[in-house]
Amino acid sequence: MNIKELPNAEGFFGAYGGKFVPETLMKALAELEEQYNKLKQNTAFQKQIDKDYADFVGRPSPLYFAERLTKKYKGPKIWLKREDLNHTGAHKINNTIGQIILAKKMGKKRIIAETGAGQHGVATATVAARLGLECHIYMGAEDVERQSLNVYRIKLLGASVHPVKSGTATLKDALNEAIRDWVTNVEDTYYIIGSVTGPHPYPMIVRDFNAVVGRELQEQSRKQFGKLPSAIVACVGGGSNAMGAFYPFLSNKRVDLYGIEADGRKREKAKHSATLTKGTPGILHGALSYLIQDSKGQVLPTHSISAGLDYPGVGPEHSYLKDIGRVKYFPVNDESVLEAFHEVSRLEGIIPALETAHAFAALPKIAKLYSTKDNIVVNVSGRGDKDIATVAKVEGLTLE
Amino acid sequence: MNRLDRTLASLQHNKSKALVAYLVAGDPDLKTTIELMHGFVEAGVDIIELGIPFSDPIAEGVTIQDAHDRALKKGTTFLKALQLLKEFRSTDKDTPIILMGYSNTFMANHKVLESPQAKNIDGLIIVDLPGEISHKDLGIKNDQLHSITLMSPTTKATRKKAICRNASGFIYYINVRGVTGHSTLNFKEMANNIKEIKKSSNLPVFSGFGIKTKEDALKASASADGVVIGSHLVQMIEACSNQNNYKKIYNYLRAIAKAIK
Numbered sequence: 001m002n003i004k005e006l007p008n009a010e011g012f013f014g015a016y017g018g019k020f021v022p023e024t025l026m027k028a029l030a031e032l033e034e035q036y037n038k039l040k041q042n043t044a045f046q047k048q049i050d051k052d053y054a055d056f057v058g059r060p061s062p063l064y065f066a067e068r069l070t071k072k073y074k075g076p077k078i079w080l081k082r083e084d085l086n087h088t089g090a091h092k093i094n095n096t097i098g099q100i101i102l103a104k105k106m107g108k109k110r111i112i113a114e115t116g117a118g119q120h121g122v123a124t125a126t127v128a129a130r131l132g133l134e135c136h137i138y139m140g141a142e143d144v145e146r147q148s149l150n151v152y153r154i155k156l157l158g159a160s161v162h163p164v165k166s167g168t169a170t171l172k173d174a175l176n177e178a179i180r181d182w183v184t185n186v187e188d189t190y191y192i193i194g195s196v197t198g199p200h201p202y203p204m205i206v207r208d209f210n211a212v213v214g215r216e217l218q219e220q221s222r223k224q225f226g227k228l229p230s231a232i233v234a235c236v237g238g239g240s241n242a243m244g245a246f247y248p249f250l251s252n253k254r255v256d257l258y259g260i261e262a263d264g265r266k267r268e269k270a271k272h273s274a275t276l277t278k279g280t281p282g283i284l285h286g287a288l289s290y291l292i293q294d295s296k297g298q299v300l301p302t303h304s305i306s307a308g309l310d311y312p313g314v315g316p317e318h319s320y321l322k323d324i325g326r327v328k329y330f331p332v333n334d335e336s337v338l339e340a341f342h343e344v345s346r347l348e349g350i351i352p353a354l355e356t357a358h359a360f361a362a363l364p365k366i367a368k369l370y371s372t373k374d375n376i377v378v379n380v381s382g383r384g385d386k387d388i389a390t391v392a393k394v395e396g397l398t399l400e
Numbered sequence: 401m402n403r404l405d406r407t408l409a410s411l412q413h414n415k416s417k418a419l420v421a422y423l424v425a426g427d428p429d430l431k432t433t434i435e436l437m438h439g440f441v442e443a444g445v446d447i448i449e450l451g452i453p454f455s456d457p458i459a460e461g462v463t464i465q466d467a468h469d470r471a472l473k474k475g476t477t478f479l480k481a482l483q484l485l486k487e488f489r490s491t492d493k494d495t496p497i498i499l500m501g502y503s504n505t506f507m508a509n510h511k512v513l514e515s516p517q518a519k520n521i522d523g524l525i526i527v528d529l530p531g532e533i534s535h536k537d538l539g540i541k542n543d544q545l546h547s548i549t550l551m552s553p554t555t556k557a558t559r560k561k562a563i564c565r566n567a568s569g570f571i572y573y574i575n576v577r578g579v580t581g582h583s584t585l586n587f588k589e590m591a592n593n594i595k596e597i598k599k600s601s602n603l604p605v606f607s608g609f610g611i612k613t614k615e616d617a618l619k620a621s622a623s624a625d626g627v628v629i630g631s632h633l634v635q636m637i638e639a640c641s642n643q644n645n646y647k648k649i650y651n652y653l654r655a656i657a658k659a660i661k
Contacts, residue, residue, distance in 0.1 A: 019530055020503050020528045020529060020530070021458075021528055021530070022458065022459040022527055022528055022550075022552075022574075023530070023531060023550045023551060023552045023554075023574060024552040024553075024574060025554075026530055026531075026554070026555065026556075026559065027554040027555065027556050028554070030556065166462075166465060166469075167455065167469075172456065173456075176456050176457075176458050179458045180460075180461075180579050183458075183459065183577070183578060183579055184578040184579060184582065185577075186554060186577055187554075187577065282504045282507065283502070283503040283504040283507060283528070284456060284504060285456075285458070286528070291504070293504070293508070296479075296505070296508060296509065297454075297478070297504045297506075297508025297509060298454065298455045298472065298505070299455040299456050299504070
């Protein structure tokens with residue numbers, strides 16, 4: 001079996017994935033799958049996406065040599081895949097550009113989405129505005145608070161933000177509420193899931209649209225350093241930026257893949273978001289995957305300094321890749337993330353998103369494993385403007 | 401043949417409609433849950449659906465979500481719910497009990513469901529499990545439990561047959577496009593869909609979601625073999641729990657039972 005041909009017809013990657021949803025949504029998922037499979041083969045659709053990627057998103061995103069970071073780690077050459085330079089400031093737009101065309105083709109009038117850090121909310125509101133579609137964004141009340149800049153951006157783009165107060169009032173609860181909206185308005189509403197999570201076919205669709213990152217990377221590495229990278233490093237919450245960067249390389253075992261999870265605060269061991277490293281298989285939001293839960297099957301509250309990684313689940317394909325050992329996953333804590341956030345800002349003139357800073361925080365551990373002949377690519381999933389207030393607050397500063 | 405089979409057979413024999421009542425285990429507390437269950441039976445309820453609280457109940461409206469939250473905050477676990485049933489069975493040996501909840505909780509507690517304690521249960525409704533598969537596909541090895549499947553107004557004709565083949569006990573028809581407690585009922589669509597389901601299955605079809613009043617129940621039972629009352633009961637339980645007096649609920653159920661039977 002070719003690893004890149006997954007998921008199977010039932011939506012499973014090995015033991016993980018599937019469609020664990022209320023019956024009312026089964027028809028919508030089947031229609032989505034059918035429409036997507038049809039469009040995937042359609043060259044006009046591919047052309048339209050490529051054109052949008054080029055003219056609206058600003059693709060391809062550069063592969064940038066990080067000279068001072070390389071000097072610091074004294075080993076492999078470190079390259080940055082600059083998804084932070086995309087329109088709206090993160091990789092999230094790669095997916096929404098594709099899904100909105102699907103929505104339009106399916107004749108849906110109303111768009112809904114969940115968001116954690118707000119990046120997916122912004123990316124969804126952006127494409128909805130462009131096509132003149134009604135748009136509703138569900139966001140945990142706690143995230144509305146800590147990502148106020150993105151909340152305002154979403155509103156400027158003409159979408160409504162619905163703060164979700166139930167449960168832990170973060171990304172997981174925003175997903176619950178978006179699913180409830182979808183169950184209720186299934187006939188006229190398209191749900192743009194923002195990560196490689198949720199029921200089949202979403203993990204596949206979101207991966208495919210983000211795989212443009214990995215494909216560009218293949219081409220750029222050959223052109224810029226004459227071979228494929230020795231390793232790719234990406235942060236993993238739900239896992240869409242990582243899956244997009246990894247996917248084209250899955251069957252090439254010479255490329256090492258590292259997924260970096262959020263371990264939360266150093267001193268508070270019980271609360272983290274390191275699903276693959278510390279979780280157990282379970283079912284949440286439509287898919288069987290690793291899950292942060294107690295022994296009785298209740299989902300546990302998580303913590304991460306970055307709202308985008310503060311999620312108890314993870315995409316089912318990552319669970320599969322962990323089990324077969326194709327990708328190595330490990331967590332880094334909030335403290336090392338903040339350190340990396342400052343380091344990258346000062347050394348490279350790039351303020352990374354706190355999510356992305358997790359990938360950078362893993363460099364001390366990973367760089368050691370490679371020599372000066374190796375090239376390591378860090379996927380810079382997003383820019384850090386949205387996190388400046390959070391970082392300032394942690395460091396005891398108040399911004400006007 | 402378990403309690404559910406016997407109850408369904410006797411309802412059919414008497415040409416009587418079934419009244420199914422839902423409540424969340426541990427809301428407001430486990431002791432009251434038992435009291436309520438006995439009260440329900442006395443008021444004419446034929447089958448009890450016992451909700452197993454879950455942290456992320458995606459098919460529930462606010463009323464039942466809050467009840468799940470309250471029950472979890474009280475420390476309700478799957479195991480405690482099963483112990484509750486043991487106590488309930490000490491005096492009620494006949495009323496069928498169906499556990500209703502989410503895949504993750506059932507999967508995490510599969511060992512309990514395979515143990516002798518599961519004898520007190522008659523079936524499972526797993527809200528986020530597609531109708532083509534059953535609890536056995538989740539790794540729960542228990543042939544004695546009915547796997548109640550759900551169908552909705554959006555269930556495609558092509559899937560209906562496969563779901564009917566997999567169904568056992570009764571078929572749960574979801575009345576609305578929406579979460580529990582949703583209020584717009586379309587009785588005509590309900591009647592048509594139930595008629596359609598009956599072409600592929602001999603099992604009784606019960607109608608649930610959005611049924612609040614005696615009139616709703618009466619209209620639904622014109623086409624369905626039984627009605628399920630959920631959110632409205634949970635709402636009443638919450639309101640009555642302040643005074644710890646649930647008589648109002650029993651009167652409400654008694655009136656519905658009388659109307660549909």
